[in-house]
Amino acid sequence: MLRRKTWGLLFAILLGQLLISILAGASVTYGAGYAKAPDGLVIWGKDISGMVQEEAYEVLIEEIPKAVIHDQTIYPLVLTQTYQNLHDYLTSQFTISTGNFITDSLEYLRRMSFSSPSPQKLYDEEIVSQLKTIAQSIDQEGKASRVYYGDGSVVLDRGSAGVLVNVERSWEQLLQSDGLEAVPLITEVIEIHPTTAELAKVKSPLGDYTTYFDPYFYERVNNVQLAAEAINGLLLPPGEEFSFNDVVGKRDPERGYLPAYVFLGNQVGIDDGGGICQDSTTLYQAVKQANLQILERHTHSLPVSYVPLQEDATVAYGVLDFRFRNSTQSYLLISATTGKNWIRVRVFGQSDSRHPLLQEPDGYPVKPEDWLSDPK
Incomplete structure (x- = not known):
């Protein structure tokens, strides 16, 4: 029994001496290099084992991008917080000796067996805000x-x-x-x-039609000109629908339209915007020449003088509309111009087998002398 106690005491003494030797060795090592990075410390792929803090800091800041670049212009980044975060992290890894043998030795052993995760290379709040400013x-x-x-x-x-x-x-x-x-x-x-490439295809005349009117009906001429201005220059994407009422809008006095003669059933009356059916009709004739898909068209209740019978396209806001679809493979350009006694509508686009290039413009004169004001 006594022998067992003796061996136990001896084992404890030896174990204590071993621990003291380890701690003493660690203390000597730590005392000589407590300002150096512990073995195996890798940050951003850089092994900084054994480096002093200042040396490790200089190595790591070289890994941090200092600027962004776009179109040969360099935009420097402010890295104040980023550098501070790196400095704080390294300080936590380079613990200074407390002067206590046991505490310093245990700290060294702990740091040899554990390393905290590397800091983020850039401080997000600092950098992202700069990227947003640069983007502007x-x-x-x-x-x-x-x-x-x-x-x-x-x-x-x-x-x-x-x-x-x-x-x-x-x-x-x-x-x-x-x-x-x-x-x-x-x-x-x-x-x-x-895009430029899309509009470069818009060069072929597909439709071109002219109609004439009496220049002495001032109110009517005014309305024809206003509606022509509304549709002039309109671009219609392929497959899209054109609505005369949507494009021209209400024919209100506030928009410059004047009362003029209109057909009301089988009678002639006065209403705001009278005369703009000549715009829709001239457009219809050009669209028909271009062989576009007609979606909606209505004829007047009485014959009109500016196109042959049943070749008109009357409109009434909210009631009757003239609509067609761009059935070509490119944008369409609508040009509507007016003169002293005429309105001319052209349709330009990309010609193909279904929408051939127009060889000659067309039109319908009221009287032969009207051709003296030939539109150009």
Whole structure:
């Protein structure tokens, strides 16, 4: 029994001496290098084992991107909080000696067996706000292309695509950058429709029709001109529907329309906007030449003088409309111009087998002398 106690006491003494030796060795090691990184400390793929804090800091800040770049323009980043976070993290890894043998030895052993996760390479709140500010100077809304008829031909004004900085993806790319001084921003190109390529196809005359009116009916001429201005220059995308009433709108006095003669059933009366059926009719004739899909058309209750019988297209806001669909493969341009006693409507687009190039314009004179005011 005594022998067992003796062996137990001896074992405890030896174990204590071993522990003291380990702690003493750790203490010596820690005392000589407590300001150095513990073995196995890897941050952002960089092994900083044995480095002093200042040395580790200089190595790691080289891994942090200092700027972003777009279109050869460099935008420096303010990294105050990012650098502070890195400094604080390293300070936590480089614990200074307390002067207590046991405490310092245990701390060294703990740091050898455990390392806290690496800090985020960039402080998100600091950087993301800067990316948003930079984006404001780069983002562009873009400009739609424009096409119109002028000086005897179709004129194309080229537009431009929009540019938008993708802040979220740019932020992710910054986090994944490895030692790049300036990281390219990720941008998206925003196509603005209609594009130049789309409108470049709008060059072929598909329909061209002229009708004439009496220039001495001032109110009626006024209304014809206002409605022509409303439809002039309109671009209709492929497959889209045109509604005369939607485009021209209400024929109210507030919009400049005047009372003029109209057909009311089988009688002639006075109403605001009288005369604009000549606009819808002339447009109908040009659309028919272009072989477009007619969706809605109505004829007057009485014959009109500006087109042959049953070749008109009457309209009444909220009641009767003239509608057609752009059944071509490109945009359509509608040109509506007026003169002293005429209105001319042209339809331009991309010709094909179903919508052939118009060879000659057409029209319907009221009297032969009306052709003296030949529209150009």
